[in-house]
Every structure is written in structure tokens, then in C-alpha cells.
Amino acid sequence: MFSRGHRRVAFLGGTEHEAATVRRLAGFFAAADAAGVPRSELTVEFGHYDISSGYELTRESVRRARPTAIVAGNDRMALGAFFALAEAGISVPDDMSVVGYDDQPDLAAELRPALSTVALPHYEMGIRAGSLLAAGTVAPSTGETLLDCPLVERASVSVPR
Known part of the structure; x- marks a missing residue:
């Protein structure tokens, strides 16, 4: 978002103290x-990782702050934003502009326009977990x-108007 010139950006996260929310907000x-x-110039709102929360948080954010871009806590929240x-x-x-997280199958690429998103490396996560288990490593x-x-x-995502 920022590399495209957006400055008034809203971060719509899940539950405030949840690990994923904390890490994603820190990255934001x-x-x-x-x-x-x-x-x-940033707006930060917390809700839940579901479609209805993305919908409600977007309505409020647009009404109050009028951002040029939204970073949704996950792809379901991004769908609610859409x-x-x-x-x-x-x-x-x-x-x-709207960005999500997770690259959720059958959602992110299927939206119109297709959703830019941060992918969770599920395959690599499985390999890492399997390797730790096989090695008896904690x-x-x-x-x-x-x-x-x-x-x-x-x-x-596009440049702001």
C-alpha cells in the first residue's frame, strides 16, 4: 500500500491481543x-476475523476517516470490506485499495477484482512442523x-486518486 503512495490507510484487525493481530499490526x-x-494518518480498528466484522469496520472507517486503502486482518474481513x-x-x-491476509483458497483469487493478499506458507509450515517432529525437536x-x-x-490495489 505505502509503496503505491497510500498514506491514509486503515488496518482492520481481528481480536486486539491475538498473536496474529499483534504481529500483523506490528508489520503494518x-x-x-x-x-x-x-x-x-493511519486508522486502526479491531474486530473479529469474519466477514461481518470486515463489513462493519469498513463502514465505520469510511464514514469517519475516509482512507484510500484498507489492510484487512484476513481475506474474510477483506470480503466484508468489499x-x-x-x-x-x-x-x-x-x-x-484493499489487501488481505492468508491467500485463502477459493476466496482471494476468486474475488472481483482479485484480492492482493499476504500468503501464509502452509506447505512450508507443514514441512517445518514435520521436520521438528521427526527430529524429536521441540x-x-x-x-x-x-x-x-x-x-x-x-x-x-492501485495508486490513490
Whole structure:
């Protein structure tokens, strides 16, 4: 989003203290900081990782902050954002860009326009878990193993108007 010139961006996350939300929000802030976007231009809202939450949070965000882009906490929330934006007569990506997380099969690539999303590397996650089990190794002391999650660029992002 930021590399395309967006500055007024809304992050619509899941439950505030959930690990995925915390990590995704930290990445969002790091990207904004790297792009020189002041946090005062960002909107952060928390809800749940479902379609209805994405819909409601988008309606509120558009009404209050009028961002040029939305980073949804997952692809289901992004679908809810698509619904709210269409209802408001806001075109994706012409009027508003939208990005999700998960690259959920049968959702992200099937939306029109197709959703740009951050993919969870399910195959690599399975290999890592299997390798740890086969080696009799326990997870790191944090209980977490972090893997790179690539951005899958599709048609839901454009430059701001």
C-alpha cells in the first residue's frame, strides 16, 4: 500500500491481543514507518476475523476517516470490506485499495477484482512442523517459528486518486 503512495490507510484487525493481530499490526506499523507515513494518518480498528466484522469496520472507517486503502486482518474481513465498499458506491481498486491476509483458497483469487493478499506458507509450515517432529525437536523457547509470508499481488490495489 505505502509503496503505491497510500498514506491514509486503515488496518482492520481481528481480536486486539491475538498473536496474529499483534504481529500483523506490528508489520503494518513497520511498513508505515519505513515509508515515512505518520501514524496520525493511519486508522486502526479491531474486530473479529469474519466477514461481518470486515463489513462493519469498513463502514465505520469510511464514514469517519475516509482512507484510500484498507489492510484487512484476513481475506474474510477483506470480503466484508468489499461488500461495504460496494454498498457505499466505492470502487475497488479505483476509489479504494484493499489487501488481505492468508491467500485463502477459493476466496482471494476468486474475488472481483482479485484480492492482493499476504500468503501464509502452509506447505512450508507443514514441512517445518514435520521436520521438528521427526527430529524429536521441540519448538524454540518462545513456542513460535516464524516463516516468510509473501505478498501475492493481484488487482485490488492501485495508486490513490
